[in-house]
Amino acid sequence: MGGTGKSPGAALPDWFRRRPLAYAYIAIAAAAMGRSTGWLPALSWEAVAIGLLGVALALRRRPYPCVVALLAGLAAFGAGAIALDLPPNDVARLHGRLESLVGTVVDEPRRVGERAWRFTLRCTRATVGGRWVRATGQIRATVASPPRFGERVLVRGVIERPRPATNPGAADPEFLLRRQGITARLRPGSVRWEPLGAGEVPWLAAAGHRVRRAVQEHFRATLPSRAAYLATCLIVGEPDDPGFDAESLREDFRRAGVVHVLVVSGQQVMLLLLLLFFAGRISLRLRPLLAGVAALVVTISAAASGWDSSVSRAAAMGVLIAGAFAGYRRPDVENSLGFAGLTMFGAQPYSVLDVGLQLSLAASWAAARLVPALARGLSELRWQPPAPLAWTRARPLRAIGLGFVAGFAFHLCLSPLLGHYFQRVAPIAVVANLVVVPAATCLFAAGIGHLALGGLPLVGEATALLCRTFANQVAGAAHGFAAIPGGNLAVFPLPSWAVVAVLVGLGVGAWCLWHRRPIGWVAIAIVAIGLFVGERLPAPPPAAPTAIFFDVGQGDAALVRLPSGANVLVDGGGRSGIDVGRRILLPALRALRIPRLDVVIATHPHFDHIGGLRAVVEEMPIGLFVDSGQIAPSLTQRALLAAIRRRGIRFHVARAGEELRLPGGTLRVLAPPHPHLTDTRSDLNNNSVVVVLEAGEGGRLLLAGDAEAEAEAVMLARGRVLPAAVLKVGHHGSEGGTTAAWLAVVRPRVAVISCGAENPFGHPAAETLRRLAAVGARIFRTDRHGAITVTLRPREVVVSTYLAGEAPP
Structure with a gap:
């Protein structure tokens, strides 16, 4: 179908000439994602891109080879943009150093804790060896008292580049920051700052900030806290300080599948465009003027939202649509989406990895293509309801039916992305959006009216009443849908391919239905069934007993998997300040496709061992919960025990000498003794549950909890300790345990130490490492290697790590 003219444009295939921006963005985004996931090797992609684009130019008279070379060149360009190293003066090159920085605060400081505020600093100067030099790049800082937006400040702290992902199912922290244009952060707790006066901020960012502040302050002064919060979210995004504990409200929206209402999105931008374009239909002469106003308004809206990815995408599309509107032309949906994606890629290459942008592009395509295709496909079926159901043909009910079709289309298109990134889907969203989105649209309109007319005596009171009414409806509906059982489900993430x-299958199905080809229903059905099965299919059991030691920072968490399919989780604690269960353990278990846990063992009630278990108990099917029987003055333990009782999980207190029999293996309990040890260095540590896994011919796995020298001596005296191929070192490798006498009996071939990077306790102790090396153990550490997987094969112990780390001898 290629053209026959002699110009390069005529030589391109017709399908490419119609939507060049869409195909260009797909090529760039696919290669960038492939490079970020490691599918594409590290090469000089810029040189490859130049070479392929040169080939495309040479083949400009041959349609298909030219397009293939052109798209391959663009793909190489996308891969190269992701793989680019930091500029020479970037502040991230000062990693690990305590330095002073000068720069401007370029976003509104946001509250992230009771006494913590986070902001982004655009650096201009930095100290290197006591001397000031030019610096570039943006850095994130967390402080107790925040500076102001646009303020020039002097900051001093330890500069850190974010660690890569260290666990299965974890998002890469570096990519999370890089796609926001941030290359480093200042270590929390090390930051000091002082003001230097006003800094330089681009006028568009300053205008957006003034709009954002004005909207927030107006709503706070005239509306109740919940109504002000919801109205602010819809118009300029989530406020920096909600003014009340909004977490339960946000959780309702998440569970109902309507959390998109709490973020300013493309929907609001398009509503603004519709208002302006409606005026343009009344007066054709005003079209160019209104188009220019529309482009300016949506750009300022994006700046006011902090350049949120969804709003930026909508703003880019809005500018393109406004241009087409002014020129009396109809824009192409795919080209508009491609233009938006390319615009954002040009501004920030890492934007292609942004989850919000991917969801926004998918939702826009579903609204523009999939929903009309499904509606046309249903109309082609020409199904007539029987006489008793003739009332269903009424126009209002048909509109509701179309709403269900739209909800199903959005769910089908967004579910694979939501499952892949967040490991949850909300089937109830198909219905919830029919109620919440119209109410939120009314709240958006009432909020705009209140901003414009709120200063008038009677009109302001009326618009405030409307805002309160619609806000209560939105919050009440979200709360009601969130409470429906089965409305929000945990799923296993699909791989990227x-x-x-799924998305390609939906595109094929939509194309077929739009062109009146019934086979499109087959494609849609295959996608829906495949999606349902793929998000719920558990992983096959391992061929040999396997233990995975997760990197939870300064804490312990290990998953033991047996060839019979049995799964055992030993501990689930870790770093303070985050919910280890929801942020690390549950994503890892779902990424590994673990459907249930036969046994969960809490070795003792310290936070670094049980801090994340409550979330696991609330979310996962569990057969038996094993505890040491110790009670600590801990709110964490009380909440965990309450969750166990609420779920009706069997509870058992371990005693030395017991055996827990599992399909395909046995857990022998070595400690705690009965009665518990007292007057030791740490009674809670020394009464930890210590278990040995015996399964197959690969040797034993000994998990020592936080047992120290006193507990080790008791176990040795009672003759229950036997050699083990793998030892999970007790108490994170502290100097108080892992004695020479203990190691002389255990004689591990592999020793695993679970500890946090640069922890304040000095774990693992140098003496402990020397004792382990003296018995010939290969030492692996979660602070250096990330998650560690140990497989007990009949004649060898195979170890793989999530990070390269330092290879043990």
């Missing part, structure tokens, strides 16, 4: 396959 499966997500792409």
